[in-house]
Amino acid sequence: MCAVLRAFGWQDPSDGDKQLRKVEDGKEEEVKGMKKFVKRDFPVEDVRRFLEPGPIVLVSSAWKGERNMMTMGWHMIMGEDPSLVGCFIWDQNHSRELVRKSKECVINVPTVDIATKVVKVGNSSGREIDKFAEFGFTALPGKHVKAPLIGECFANFECKLIDSSLINKYSLFVFEVVKAHVAQVPKFPKTIHYRGSGLFMLSGPTTNRYRKLFKPEML
């Protein structure tokens, strides 16, 4: 690895890197299967570690025998205890009614190696296809919600809708994260962050070099 990469905190190539290079070579379609992650329970009050940096996520839902997923870029942490996340789900999204009626969803965090599929999920509508089957995603059962977890995503956050009063005015769904499943490796996944106009910012290195500057109560 070159010195400049090390200086910026890049780690040695991981599985994620290998899959990214396949994408860069234009051979993404040749990847036979998407990677599935081995996950562990994760403290719900700490999901900001993965959501606060602003990644594109996949929101999965289920209602009366129907299941769906959608891409979402507009979300924010709104509390840690309870663990609250605000999500913008547009009235043109087929998922909106599934989430509103079931009062549940799963927020799934994809990594860059499946960015092509994430875009295809955003291009398509659950009115016409089952996106799990169409794109080869694995639906896994949740512990506290009936919405399916997406096996090929690095992290899955089971959510309960706790406030529906802002849906009509702002398309804003306020969820409480009630269960979090996070892969142990890599520690910080390479996530994709949307800029509009078809541009993605890819997550760079995570650094602790400023941690010593923080007052403990400000962490």
Place this chain on the structure above:
Amino acid sequence: MCAVLRAFGWQDPSDGDKQLRKVEDGKEEEVKGMKKFVKRDFPVEDVRRFLEPGPIVLVSSAWKGERNMMTMGWHMIMGEDPSLVGCFIWDQNHSRELVRKSKECVINVPTVDIATKVVKVGNSSGREIDKFAEFGFTALPGKHVKAPLIGECFANFECKLIDSSLINKYSLFVFEVVKAHVAQVPKFPKTIHYRGSGLFMLSGPTTNRYRKLFKPEML
């Protein structure tokens, strides 16, 4: 530049990089002055380009002769036309009352080269110090708001508070961006994205390699 960096879309070192290396060498305090950016008007409906990826921002405000700034990591795009941003401003933040009373703020986007000062802003309270003077920031006049723009930040978004009804329940301020000032160089600044626990994710490269996959109406 090494081939791996090029493969990941990194550009040649810019001023930002040079300042980052100074930080890495532990010599950040030796930098005499912070860089100021030359800015142009930017379409307010496109500010998602800089906010949607989830950077830490500095929120500046003014009320009755007092001015302040605070760090903020919990925010989301809530609309493009009008350009809406939801912001979590905690009731322990001194800025909260300045913003609530003036019904205005500026959202400023800092880059990694001033990360040390961003942490110091977060560590301190406007009840005790003038953070502009203490940390050497330049307060510039806005066009539509009395809150000051921070000259050393890459982008400044002048905001009007359009909905204060969610402040008491969720600490949620809904702002409309009424004027945007953005530096022309670099096109995509190296921003800092908080993960909690004193950890920052640094923004990586921006790529257009997935753009051709998007349906035009999904951009």
